Amino acid sequence: MAKVKIGDMFELVTPKGKAYLHYIYKDKSLGDLIRVLPGIYHEEPIDYIEIAKQKELYLIFFPLSAAYKRNLVKQVAHYDDNNFQKPKFMREKHVIHGEFKGWYIVDTDSWNNQFVTKLTDEEKLLSPWGIWNDSLLIDRIVEGWTLEKWV
DSSP: OOOOOTTEEEEEEETTEEEEEEEEEEETTTEEEEEEOSOOBSSOOSOHHHHHTSOOSEEEEOOHHHHHHTTSEEEEEEOOOTTOOOOSEEEEEEEETTEEEEEEEEETTTOOEEEESSOOTTGGGOOBOSBOOHHHHHHHHHHTOOTTTOO
C-alpha cells in the first residue's frame, strides 16, 4: 500500500453514494487537511480532476493516512495545484452547557483565537477548526452540511 501524498484524491463511500476528498496539507499536530469536494456520485466519475477543480465545500482535518490504511477511503487520482494550502484562519463554535455563546476565530499558525459573538460575512466562509473522524465526516456529507448552514 503506497503512502498518501499531498495532491492525492480519495473516494469515501457513504450511504448516499461516493464522495471525494482532496489531500492538501500535513500539519505536525493536527495531521491531514483535506478539501471536501461537492457532490455525491452513484457511478465512477469520468474525470476526477474536474471534480478537484471545483470549489470545495469546506476544509477539515481528517486522519486520512489512517483511514487509507484501514481501507475506509480509496485513492483514485492525483491533482497537484499549488493554490491549495492551509488557511490562515478557521472557526470553532463555542457552546457552554448546550448554550451557544459565540465563535472562536483560530489562527492556524499560532493557535491563538479571538472570541466573537457574531460572524462577519468573511468569517462565515471559514472552515471548522478541529479533527473529524470518518463517522462524523460521512454524517456531515450525507446530511448536506455546509458552511452556510453552520451559523
